[in-house]
Amino acid sequence: SNVCETIVFISDVGYSSGIHRWAVKSHDSSSGYNAIGVISNYECINDTDNHLDFYVSWPDHVIVYYTNGDIDHRKDGKKVQSISSKKKWSTGDTITVCLDCESWKLSFHQNGMIIADEIDIPPNVKYFPALRCCTCKGQ
Numbered sequence: 001s002n003v004c005e006t007i008v009f010i011s012d013v014g015y016s017s018g019i020h021r022w023a024v025k026s027h028d029s030s031s032g033y034n035a036i037g038v039i040s041n042y043e044c045i046n047d048t049d050n051h052l053d054f055y056v057s058w059p060d061h062v063i064v065y066y067t068n069g070d071i072d073h074r075k076d077g078k079k080v081q082s083i084s085s086k087k088k089w090s091t092g093d094t095i096t097v098c099l100d101c102e103s104w105k106l107s108f109h110q111n112g113m114i115i116a117d118e119i120d121i122p123p124n125v126k127y128f129p130a131l132r133c134c135t136c137k138g139q
Contacts, residue, residue: 007133014042014126015101022129023096026089033134036095037064038106038127061122064130065095065108071116085116099127
């Protein structure tokens with residue numbers, strides 16, 4: 001049986017002002033646990049033993065959009081808000097994140113179309129782009 005290795009990428013550049021967008025193209029949407037979004041605690045990036053998976057154990061704010069269509073906001077691992085958008089990613093889709101640090105909103109877009117509604121995010125926080133991949137194919 002294949003063991004999925006979880007790979008978490010966190011940008012070392014965080015944003016607390018301005019409006020920022022970034023995108024990924026999905027190459028393998030077979031894992032429902034791939035996720036893209038933002039985290040607010042960069043310090044534990046190297047603490048992979050305790051915080052390998054930012055959707056359960058990551059301190060402070062984690063707001064991500066999963067391959068299965070769920071949008072999740074957690075603080076210290078506890079659910080703040082959850083939206084089931086039913087908009088799953090497919091292989092080849094472009095997923096864009098828009099972080100607005102002027103009106104403190106976050107939105108996710110699939111091939112240019114917004115997923116669910118803009119999410120109100122805690123103000124005056126520095127947010128770091130984050131991506132979680134589960135690779136069963138060794139890619």
